[in-house]
Amino acid sequence: MEFSTFYQELQNSTEMIRALLSGIAPEAARLKPSAESWSILEVVCHLYDEEREDFREHLDFILHRQNEEWHAIDTEGWVTKRKYNEQNFVEMQEKFFVEREKSLAWLKGLLNPDWEKTYTTEYRTISAGEMFACWVAHDNLHIRQLVELRRMSLENITKPYNLEYAGDW
16 A cells, blocks of 8 residues: 555545535535535535544544444534535535544654554454545545535536536536
8 A cells, every 4th residue: 555645645636625615605615405415514514523423433443443342433424514605605615624634734744554454343344544545435435425416506507507518517
């Protein structure tokens, strides 16, 4: 595993997320394509919680806290329990980016991490390298989701114009 490549990917995805959130009005951030899907605000809240309570935390468990019990997360349940779509969009962005900077600093401060070290939960065994790779991939999942949500917004603001000439979506 090449730490610097994964680290750079996390830095790059941070900037992609920042760009995808720019220019979004708070009321537009709450719009959902359907009742089952997430809004932009819900994605931001999810990223914030995952940053603090999942990836950095669980990677630390794998690398340094083998004797501690892995805590459960409830990503789907948090959306309603934590009232994601009622949060302040600007504040949640700030909170996410602050946590991401903490994560990047924490990662840079790791001394000779053993990326092959594993931790066994009740569900599976996962290595530190796999956790880091999943962290990077998780960002990409939500970058794709944010692009889709921005496209929906674009389709709404460009009505009545037909967007076929732009290419197949």
